[in-house]
Amino acid sequence: MAVIGGSSTLSELEIVTPLDTSQSSEYSASIQMAVSVQRQAAREFSRAFNCATKAAAKGKPELAIEWCRYAASVAWRTNPGFFYCHELEQLLAEIGRRYLKPAFTPPPSVGPPRRFLHVMSGAYERGGTTRAVSRWIEICARYAPSEQHSILISEQGEDHAPSWLARSVQRTGGELFELPQLPSWLQTAAEIRKRSLEFDVIALHTHPNDPLPNLAFYDQPGSIIFFNYGDHQFTVSMDVARVVADLRLTGQDLTFSRRASGPRKCLVPLPLIDDKPFHPDKAGARRKLGLPIDAPIALTLGEWFKYQPALGYNFPEALSSICKEDPRVIVVAIGISELEVPPILNRLPRERFRPVGFVHDPEILDLYYSAADIYLDCFPCGSGTSFLDAARHALPVQRLSNPYVPILQSDDLALDSVLSRASNQSEYVAGVLEWLRWPESKRTELGGRFRAAVLREHCGISWKKKWLDPALNALDFTGPSAAQLKNEVAEGEQDHYLGLALVCIDACPASMRVAATILEDPEIDWRIRISGLWHSIKPWLFDTAHDGMARERFVIFRNLVKTVLPKPIVIVVAKLLHPILKRLQDQGVEALHRADKSA
Numbered sequence: 001m002a003v004i005g006g007s008s009t010l011s012e013l014e015i016v017t018p019l020d021t022s023q024s025s026e027y028s029a030s031i032q033m034a035v036s037v038q039r040q041a042a043r044e045f046s047r048a049f050n051c052a053t054k055a056a057a058k059g060k061p062e063l064a065i066e067w068c069r070y071a072a073s074v075a076w077r078t079n080p081g082f083f084y085c086h087e088l089e090q091l092l093a094e095i096g097r098r099y100l101k102p103a104f105t106p107p108p109s110v111g112p113p114r115r116f117l118h119v120m121s122g123a124y125e126r127g128g129t130t131r132a133v134s135r136w137i138e139i140c141a142r143y144a145p146s147e148q149h150s151i152l153i154s155e156q157g158e159d160h161a162p163s164w165l166a167r168s169v170q171r172t173g174g175e176l177f178e179l180p181q182l183p184s185w186l187q188t189a190a191e192i193r194k195r196s197l198e199f200d201v202i203a204l205h206t207h208p209n210d211p212l213p214n215l216a217f218y219d220q221p222g223s224i225i226f227f228n229y230g231d232h233q234f235t236v237s238m239d240v241a242r243v244v245a246d247l248r249l250t251g252q253d254l255t256f257s258r259r260a261s262g263p264r265k266c267l268v269p270l271p272l273i274d275d276k277p278f279h280p281d282k283a284g285a286r287r288k289l290g291l292p293i294d295a296p297i298a299l300t301l302g303e304w305f306k307y308q309p310a311l312g313y314n315f316p317e318a319l320s321s322i323c324k325e326d327p328r329v330i331v332v333a334i335g336i337s338e339l340e341v342p343p344i345l346n347r348l349p350r351e352r353f354r355p356v357g358f359v360h361d362p363e364i365l366d367l368y369y370s371a372a373d374i375y376l377d378c379f380p381c382g383s384g385t386s387f388l389d390a391a392r393h394a395l396p397v398q399r400l401s402n403p404y405v406p407i408l409q410s411d412d413l414a415l416d417s418v419l420s421r422a423s424n425q426s427e428y429v430a431g432v433l434e435w436l437r438w439p440e441s442k443r444t445e446l447g448g449r450f451r452a453a454v455l456r457e458h459c460g461i462s463w464k465k466k467w468l469d470p471a472l473n474a475l476d477f478t479g480p481s482a483a484q485l486k487n488e489v490a491e492g493e494q495d496h497y498l499g500l501a502l503v504c505i506d507a508c509p510a511s512m513r514v515a516a517t518i519l520e521d522p523e524i525d526w527r528i529r530i531s532g533l534w535h536s537i538k539p540w541l542f543d544t545a546h547d548g549m550a551r552e553r554f555v556i557f558r559n560l561v562k563t564v565l566p567k568p569i570v571i572v573v574a575k576l577l578h579p580i581l582k583r584l585q586d587q588g589v590e591a592l593h594r595a596d597k598s599a
Helices: 025-057 061-077 086-099 128-143 163-170 185-196 212-216 249-258 282-289 315-325 362-371 384-392 425-437 440-458 460-476 495-501 510-520 526-541 550-562 567-598
Strands: 002-004 115-120 148-153 176-178 201-205 223-228 243-246 264-267 297-301 330-334 353-357 374-376
Touching (some): 025 061, 025 086, 025 510, 025 526, 061 086, 086 185, 086 212, 115 128, 115 185, 128 148, 128 163, 128 201, 148 163, 148 185, 163 176, 185 212, 223 460, 243 249, 243 460, 249 264, 282 362, 315 330, 330 362, 362 384, 374 425, 384 440, 510 526
Parallel strands (some): 115 148, 115 201, 148 176, 223 243, 243 264, 297 330, 297 374
């Protein structure tokens, strides 16, 4: 089964690039762990795909689709070393072809495309993808008033789409469709297909594991553009697209080298809105937020998992160093709650490090940007929309270049044209401290250069003419792809992606990653959950390697079992396991006391 760029087999994946012994022992150990995680994920992906193939052959399309979704979920949550699987997408397309009736396709509208349908798996208050769709539509509402934009959401669930997203659609005369929960995948795909046929362009903003586009658009009934928000992740639904739009050069490089060869590849940076007069009132913003008027303030924004240390990079440690070197500075962290503060930052006085949780109100968020002196992008997993918004607010933005996991670093055409990223963590900290020593006028000048670059590449009519319009024009391209994919993976290239298996995960042992992935996705079919549970637990449940994670192993095992058992049985099992977990917890507390005494 081909899995990497259509050229490598799973057996070849086992032959991982040899470790670079010239690196530190810590780095080598981390890479060894990453190799192990990727092998687990690749094996489970292959097993799930084989199960999907068998189910399809037996005339069980819904079960086959569930297995395909599960395989994609495993690869999405725990990167297996590849980012695309042509065979999986083709299996879904064949199911769509076999079970969905051909539909009459109306003739396309004369002239430029006017009717757009944005297809989303879900729309949320949090996260950059939903905001990006809204911003795209808002820009077109202002600069292309003849266009009509509608949104179709396939798996919204109980929570409705944000009201601001509906307002964006209404400004163009379009509609927002939230599909009801239908009994089957095929019925949902048929409904998507039927509704899409009246539009000129279909823009996919779907989750990386969503099988519905492959089912609904198996024969490419319209002009489809895929927006690759998860450019660092395994993704399905690229085979149905005529154009794949990447947000940045690093993501586009990976799309050329590791993903579908059929669609044309374009670059479309994230759209931003800048429709308000820019007159920052730093003192006024600080008064409203209760922040000191005269203290230097560094702002950072991102969810807790983006700050997890990995491969020698430690953002909390960098923040701690900045606070120790400059006793005046206050760090404000949006997206991290009081309960999620890393231990090293808990040692700082609370007035020095202020976690404020998630800020829903955009006007309050604007106040935090206005109150800050500089912006600190998190690492090893950057926060793209946030650092662009910071630059749009004329803040100097400090970013890190991560050679171990370059796909997760915060590269951007606009910001890179102003200032290069710090080459290592020490340089990152030194640069921040230098900025804090500057007079405010000098920081304002640098921030102004960042703002001008972002306005040029990401905002308004400039973004539409320079990036969006060429991508839409490429939908009419009928010849071979502008640049063919490199099917061969260069020797040593895989090392650039090994770190993905370790970044953005919790503290569980590497051997638990696939099992934890099953736990993270409550929508996995119960039959598949039990199968995945068993195959993922077997290798480590009776592992005698003393890694100090006995309690964590037991907790994950307990939580996984809870998801597949009826509630009465769960209660009985919980009572049986309680004394065991209590004993393990007591042993852990005693060990901590002994460690404190010896220290």
